[in-house]
Amino acid sequence: MRERAQGETSRHIGADMEAGIVARIDDRLARVAREHGVTIPLAIESGSRAWGFPSPDSDYDCRFIYVRPLDHYLALHPHRDVIETPLDAVFDVNGWDLAKALRLMLRGNAVVVEWLTSPLVYGADTAFRTEFLDLAGRAAERSLAMRHYLHLGERNRRTYLADPADVPLKKLFYALRPAVMLRWLRLNPTRAHGPMDLPTLVAETDVPANVGAEIVELLARKAETRELGRAALPDAIARLLDSEFDWAREASRVAPPAAREAARREADAFFRATVRRFDGT
Template sequence: MLRAIPDAFDRGKLAEVDGRLDVITADEHVDIRLAIESGSRAWGFPSPDSDYDCRFLFVRRAEDYLSPWQKRDVIETPLIDELDVNGWELGKALKLLLKGNAVVIEWLMSPIVYRGDVSFRDGMLASAQRHTDRVAIARHYLHLGERQRNTYFADHKHVALKKLFYSLRPAAALRWLRLHPDARIAPMHFPTLLDECEPPAEVQKIAGELIARKAVTRELGAGPLPDPIRVFIDAEFETAHQHFAKRPNRLSTEAKADAEAFFRTMLGERG
């Protein structure tokens, strides 16, 4: 079984996550096949007060899938004491994965794992590597990055500098995909992603300083988007509009068949 928890993790919060996952398993009658950390802690730029963002993938009982009254394909729990625990049903996750949704792919790549099955995670990652359209993934990051850019920095006013990462990370992912034309999946861990996309030195320096400050303080303060970051982000978004302009490919019959076979295997393992 998978379990990868950093030494710096708050053991009390870890126990709370484990406890909530146990309650969900019992109350919802689901099999949680993978539970990971998905937020800034997994991306590699946490603050001391960052939420614990646990995300999980689950399989329901066979009789639940056979009922005409289908249960929801998400399980949501309230945010309490910095603890955010939510999950997606396997069928929903597979469909989104094959459409190029980078969120579920990042979940599969998270370096922080609360619990999980190796064959489940590796099987889904293999499907992503075989079938996910890299253009669809790129356009996911482009839409995400531009939305964050326009929301927080469009008017050049002072805003919380921690918001910078939510535009910079998609821009770095787009650059990484462009520089690795044979790859479909960019690294989730932001410092690794930034190193491998080889940004201008000034961008690397500013990002590194902000990550170091963010690790020890609850607030980075406010300010305008630094010029080197602004130029980098805007250039990568503009380049992505041209480089990833073609429409994503239609989902192939083979991809659907592979996903269905994987789903049936996981349901069979559930018993």
């Protein structure tokens, strides 16, 4: 494998992240790069830690995007477009090929954009992250992103919050974050994606004071205890969930533009330039 292009890198590890576990994740990433012969221009934390509502026992969910050498993309039999590593007791490390990440982004998968905006970064090539995020801002389709969060939020609403008199409070967050993301999109009609973490979303969406107070209390409790227990679904939060899901259900019915060839061409150009850059040619 040719020596890859060197660029400025960034890293941001949260103060509450255990140094020993972070070091093991770093080692796992280095082994992936070495054993698979790939470059990893982005490795971030996903899951509850990056979403802003970790518990004391929250696992670590490292996700990464990787780039293979140019010759691998020219092979008659393509390599798999995912790399999965063995599950550890406290962390997991898995990643997507750049081509897969780009295709999913174009199809409205908001997970890719969340990785690009994660506040917790094990390592990121600054230019790669900036250029990919800029591309997503132009090429990601707003209505598809809304459908993504609507599907995610409503699925969790049905699965865990069907009986408002008795809900697992820990699961409430998995319906609440999509709802507040949809509220952010409603208030920012020219944008296709918002901040990843719940506290920032709440701060930027001017939720009603009673809803904000409920969320702050739940976040504080979740940060201090491994098990929140069960309780009635707070009425203010239930109204927020239902109103934002109702809005998104109507708003996302607008069909995305049929002609998205420009976005595909731009994604193709980014893919080719990135592969060449990290291949060293």
